[in-house]
Amino acid sequence: MTIGEFARASRLSAKALRRYDELGLLPPARVDAYTGYRYYAGTQVERARLVAWLRRIGMPLAEVGDVCALHGTDPGAAARAVRAHWARVEAETAARRDLAASLADRLGGSTHMTTNVRPGSVWPCALATAALSERGRVRETNQDRAHAGPRLLAVADGYGPVGDLAASAALAAVGAVPVTGRAGDLLNALEDAVRRADAEVGAAAPGAGTTLTAGVWTGSRLALAHVGDGRAYLLRDGGLVRLTRDHTAVQARVDAGELTPSEAADHPDRALLLRALDGAGAGSGPVPDLSLHEGRPGDRWLLCTDGLSAVVPEAELRAVLAAGDDPDGTVRALAALADARGGPDNVSCVVADVRPADAPPARTGPDH
Known part of the structure; x- marks a missing residue:
């Protein structure tokens, strides 16, 4: 498959494929020695789609490579790595949510206590x-x-x-x-x-x-x-x-x-x-x-x-x-x-x- 055909099949752009080749994430099956054209095998589509999905959830490239490697040898470990990444994303999102609520309160003039703690009160935990x-x-x-x-x-x-x-x-x-x-x-x-x-x-x-x-x-x-x-x-x-x-x-x-x-x-x-x-x-x-x-x-x-x-x-x-x-x-x-x-x-x-x-x-x- 030419790089254009492979891009359409994998839903990755040709630019992304060239970048993933440089990083060793998704090297082509063959590179023409004279023209430099990249050619891919149909069996590489599944890996390419996995890379695309992992990037869509915001996983860093280094972690994407690790998950792809585990996918072929230890699918359970690959799944745990994805769950750990998403847990970090959720923790960061929760922190931004709390900051956004605090900012909204401040801009709206609310006196709502977002931490549920008031001076002299009993701590919830x-x-x-x-x-x-x-x-x-x-x-x-x-x-x-x-x-x-x-x-x-x-x-x-x-x-x-x-x-x-x-x-x-x-x-x-x-x-x-x-x-x-x-x-x-x-x-x-x-x-x-x-x-x-x-x-x-x-x-x-x-x-x-x-x-x-x-x-x-x-x-x-x-x-x-x-x-x-x-x-x-x-x-x-x-x-x-x-x-x-x-x-x-x-x-x-x-x-x-x-x-x-x-x-x-x-x-x-x-x-x-x-x-x-x-x-x-x-x-x-x-x-x-x-x-x-x-x-x-x-x-x-x-x-x-x-x-x-x-x-x-x-x-x-x-x-x-x-x-x-x-x-x-x-x-x-x-x-x-x-x-x-x-x-x-x-x-x-x-x-x-x-x-x-x-x-x-x-x-x-x-x-x-």
């Missing part, structure tokens, strides 16, 4: 939390910091000569974020706190920097701010959804379809950050990723530094999170997974369980 931060087997010092409380969850991964001071300054800055009534106001306050954190890192730890992944619990929602390569996950009904994207040079190449996730995991530049808190923003600081996520009883949140996520596959993280242990036992089990793989970096993690409304806020593990 509470968190049972635990935090753990360990040096690992290779690093001489621990420059990570973690915090787990009834309102604030946070992990920071410091680097440089005084990275521990940078991480501590970042956590102190986000610890003062107020729980406000409007979703938009809360996220604005969280963004302001991240910018203050950047300035305070510059003042307290010149020449150093830190990542930061922090969540503020309102009683019904978790507002997340994220800078760097820490991660946040949600375990709900046995499924694990990653809520953050790494701000690294390697992740940018994965998003562009230049690397696969498996190639990125072993890439020598995987720790090269594109965003971090280092005080170099002259008061403005890096722009954090902000999102808002509804919580319900039975949910479990995980925030961690890359000392855990870079060495332990997500399938193993999910297994430990879903095992049913309390937050304190779970953070210890997660740290043990990293240690079993040589503990190449500091490792920090925070686990928070959403409890029914009649359970008071609680913390089952220490802050570090």
Whole structure:
């Protein structure tokens, strides 16, 4: 089949087919050595249509390649990958929905409280939390910091000569974020706190920097701010959804379809950050990723530094999170997974369980 005939059969444009050929997603069956014309086999139509469908649901090119590969060898794993992608899309859509409702209220002059939390009121749900931060087997010092409380969850991964001071300054800055009534106001306050954190890192730890992944619990929602390569996950009904994207040079190449996730995991530049808190923003600081996520009883949140996520596959993280242990036992089990793989970096993690409304806020593990 000529490229034109194949484009009509697969419902992909010739331009898209050329792009997918360049990326190795959909190479032609034959290329004429003299004219450069591309020719495709009829057996490639099914794969091409799968690519088209996956792109229509907004799946990044690198993930499309993984699903296509799994489709031929492990259809169940391919289906799980599609469900995980769509769960991320729904989480992001929910966050935008809440922001849109808050903006509509603000423009319309409504005093409706979108978070269902008023000063002095009883929280609809509470968190049972635990935090753990360990040096690992290779690093001489621990420059990570973690915090787990009834309102604030946070992990920071410091680097440089005084990275521990940078991480501590970042956590102190986000610890003062107020729980406000409007979703938009809360996220604005969280963004302001991240910018203050950047300035305070510059003042307290010149020449150093830190990542930061922090969540503020309102009683019904978790507002997340994220800078760097820490991660946040949600375990709900046995499924694990990653809520953050790494701000690294390697992740940018994965998003562009230049690397696969498996190639990125072993890439020598995987720790090269594109965003971090280092005080170099002259008061403005890096722009954090902000999102808002509804919580319900039975949910479990995980925030961690890359000392855990870079060495332990997500399938193993999910297994430990879903095992049913309390937050304190779970953070210890997660740290043990990293240690079993040589503990190449500091490792920090925070686990928070959403409890029914009649359970008071609680913390089952220490802050570090």
